[in-house]
Amino acid sequence: MEIAINWPAVLSSIGYSVLGLTIMIVAFVIVDLLTPSRLWNEIINKKNNALAILAAGFAIAVGLIVASAIH
Secondary structure, eight states: OOOOOOHHHHHHHHHHHHHHHHHHHHHHHHHHHHSSSOHHHHHHTSOOHHHHHHHHHHHHHHHHHHHHHHO
16 A cells, blocks of 8 residues: 655645744744843843743744644
8 A cells, every 4th residue: 555645735834834933933033122131041041930931921822823824
């Protein structure tokens, strides 16, 4: 039995994944620029747990929005 791969669907999935990740990265950079201090520095170096939770919530929210828009 031969398995047929639907290449247009595979390439579309890869393209939409790249598009979604790009949008998430751009959104995170914009939020990082809008905050008074750098998010990554605050989270990693200063161990700011509240800011880490905020960034995680933001990433989940943007991910859901991007997934809904692409779907």
